[in-house]
Amino acid sequence: MKYLSLFSGVEAATLAWEGLGWSAVAFCENEAFASAVLAERWPAVPNLGDINNIKEKDIKALGGLDLIVFGSPCQDLSIAGKRGGLNGLRSGLFQQAIKIIRWARKHCGLRFALWENVPGAFSSNEGQDFCQVLSQLSGSQQPMPEKWGGAGCCFGKTGLVEWATFDAQYFGVPQRRRRVFVFADFGNWEDRQPLFSDTESLRGDFEAGCEVKKEESSVTEPSADESSHHRLNVSVFDLTGFGQYGAGITASTVLARDYKGPTDLIVYHHLDNGIRSLLPVERERLQGMPDNYTRIPWRGEPAECCPDKPRIQAIGNSMAVPVMRWIGQQISTINLGSHCDCIK
Known part of the structure; x- marks a missing residue:
């Protein structure tokens, strides 16, 4: 083909x-x-x-x-x-x-x-x-x-x-x-x-094979720098059982739309009890991409310095x-x- x-x-x-x-x-x-x-x-x-x-x-x-x-x-x-x-x-x-x-x-x-x-x-x-x-x-x-x-x-x-x-x-x-x-x-x-x-x-x-754990939740008490997440209805997924896709965290996808930017996909991190945006590599896993697939040399800087923002946008615009x-x-x-x- x-x-x-x-x-x-x-x-x-x-x-x-x-x-x-x-x-x-x-x-x-x-x-x-x-x-x-x-x-x-x-x-x-x-x-x-x-x-x-x-x-x-x-x-x-x-x-x-x-x-x-x-x-x-x-x-x-x-x-x-x-x-x-x-x-x-x-x-x-x-x-x-x-x-x-x-x-x-x-x-x-x-x-x-x-x-x-x-x-x-x-x-x-x-x-x-x-x-x-x-x-x-x-x-x-x-x-x-x-x-x-x-x-x-x-x-x-x-x-x-x-x-x-x-x-x-x-x-x-x-x-x-x-x-x-x-x-x-x-x-x-x-x-x-x-x-x-x-x-x-x-x-x-697929549902039987993935064993996705889902529950309805909401973020109601964000800190000052997380105010954009206030009272968003989210669906909570346990990523720990997904092998190569598992990030060992709980990811929350906003139900109103698909993620495109840093404020559209948040996680509750068990280690520090805080809310943060998903890392680009974790977003790649959500799309089934190889780890760091979008981490490339960019604007004269090596791949290790590739900024998160364009990676997040590109991953969110892609397909599963x-x-x-x-x-x-x-x-x-x-x-x-x-x-x-x-x-x-």
Whole structure:
């Protein structure tokens, strides 16, 4: 499998898929620190930079592609944002990805596309945005239901589109992180099972294996320098039983949104009975990344001096590696022998 990664961030997809024998043909990332992580960890893979500057000839030059993966910006879709939807400045970059997918189908024999985003995509613009996502990927206008379900499928002139919602806590990492995954198949999909056909049993299998300890709690008496955590409802996870992901502490993730910055993820440390922000390495473990994956030489300083702030932002903007690995394993079961440009 050869794939192009758009809005790459620090490239959770490649961390997940390199063990499957897949190879990234190119990345597309514009943010400075994330781009530096890509250059440090994957120096042989070119970075196309700003998605707005990619031309049709650039995609044609990549050669054969099996898949495009993209987690376009979620700020305008998230319930925590202003909800400008796909018309917003950031989330509107989805349209640039669709343009690239069309070029890749025309010139590179593209078979698949995988989109990742927040569950707010279901309700943004009263559900019209998700309808647009499905319509653009399937090649036909899709009907608008009264309410979008967390999983489903549709098809159109260009292919079959499936979607499902997965929570990272059931894939072996101690983090509650729900994401929508939309998978488009532009080839011969009629002779295969749906990619997400067995999602009902998925939660139970992973939940039993992880033994996540959860309870509702709140932080009600913070010190003066921790006032931003006052009366936040949190979900408490015991990290001690998670092997390589365990940090030996109790992590508290704010329920209202996913963590992005130092004030969004806090821990109660048993040794000093104090509240502190999670360290970057602990956040990497919550995403299923290798320890210190984002600790790189930065702005002329060695890796040991890499600041926490850009690492925390980059990790929070990324994807949960175990979820991406499972999806990759599902895609690997599909027979790639038959490609077609459209459904007759």
